[in-house]
Amino acid sequence: MTKFIVVASSKGGVGKTTTALNLATALMTFGREVIVVDVNLSTPNVSLYLGAPNVPITLHDVLKHDKKITDALYMHTNGLKIIPASQSIRDIGDVDYDRLASLIKNLSGTVDYVIIDTAAGLGEEAISGIKMGDEILVVSTPDMPSVTDALRTIKIAKQHKKKITGVIMTRAYEDELELKKEDVETILETQVIGIIPEDETMRDALQMRSPVTFTHPNAPSSLGYKKLAAKLLGEKYIESVEKKDNTMDTLLKRLGMR
Numbered sequence: 001m002t003k004f005i006v007v008a009s010s011k012g013g014v015g016k017t018t019t020a021l022n023l024a025t026a027l028m029t030f031g032r033e034v035i036v037v038d039v040n041l042s043t044p045n046v047s048l049y050l051g052a053p054n055v056p057i058t059l060h061d062v063l064k065h066d067k068k069i070t071d072a073l074y075m076h077t078n079g080l081k082i083i084p085a086s087q088s089i090r091d092i093g094d095v096d097y098d099r100l101a102s103l104i105k106n107l108s109g110t111v112d113y114v115i116i117d118t119a120a121g122l123g124e125e126a127i128s129g130i131k132m133g134d135e136i137l138v139v140s141t142p143d144m145p146s147v148t149d150a151l152r153t154i155k156i157a158k159q160h161k162k163k164i165t166g167v168i169m170t171r172a173y174e175d176e177l178e179l180k181k182e183d184v185e186t187i188l189e190t191q192v193i194g195i196i197p198e199d200e201t202m203r204d205a206l207q208m209r210s211p212v213t214f215t216h217p218n219a220p221s222s223l224g225y226k227k228l229a230a231k232l233l234g235e236k237y238i239e240s241v242e243k244k245d246n247t248m249d250t251l252l253k254r255l256g257m258r
């Protein structure tokens with residue numbers, strides 16, 4: 001049965017798209033089939049992060065031209081399947097969100113997981129994204145403004161009777177300047193099920209137009225995403241990080257082969 005997981009937060013720039021792409025990649029390493037759908041229709045990023053800004057058929061075309069949702073399905077060279085939205089400002093206009101939701105539901109039965117990357121804010125676009133999920137992952141950085149916005153997202157999701165699977169704490173330094181996992185859990189009354197460290201490797205991956213979990217599988221953030229995937233699957237994750245770090249190792253890492 002296909003599970004529809006929404007990655008949400010009303011705060012912008014906290015790592016929703018990064019989480020959607022890397023969680024998808026991590027689930028793939030556990031042998032699951034996944035599609036990432038970009039329902040951030042006003043400022044879509046999924047295809048940009050994967051180096052495919054222009055594709056022939058987007059989610060917008062599916063909505064406008066009566067196409068099948070699978071007509072807008074693409075596969076990245078790393079095997080990750082995505083359904084991107086259009087980058088063209090021309091395409092931003094009236095969107096029938098109910099129709100969008102039912103088109104996305106048509107993906108049921110095609111893969112194990114559909115991961116839905118949503119827009120920031122709490123407008124119609126963001127809320128309709130939240131409504132598309134069986135369960136919601138709330139993304140927050142460990143600081144008060146972000147956690148406050150996460151609380152709003154959780155409240156809205158609960159109003160729509162959605163299951164909140166947990167909070168993903170992204171860009172964590174885990175120092176005295178930021179909120180601790182326990183603080184976040186107390187404020188949000190929700191479990192933190194993943195901690196993704198602040199990781200400079202993320203910039204290398206962006207440059208390589210591929211999720212860090214694929215380009216640098218042993219990077220701290222990649223391990224965080226793989227642990228999260230394991231937790232969602234109820235499987236054990238055994239770290240296999242090589243401790244040695246010689247020149248060849250470093251070179252392979254830079255090339256994304258480690």
Ligand SMILES: Nc1ncnc2c1ncn2[C@@H]1O[C@H](COP(=O)(O)OP(=O)(O)OP(=O)(O)O)[C@@H](O)[C@H]1O
Nearest residue numbers: 012013014015016017018120171197198199202221
């Ligand atoms: N763990 C991390 N370490 C370092 N940088 C990160 C990490 N997670 C995300 N980033 C960076 O933070 C920036 C914002 O991430 P991202 O686009 O995923 O956020 P978003 O919540 O989807 O934003 P928006 O609300 O605009 O859609 C990106 O430059 C991304 O590379």
Ligand SMILES: [Mg+2]
Nearest residue numbers: 016017040045
């Ligand atoms: Mg985004």
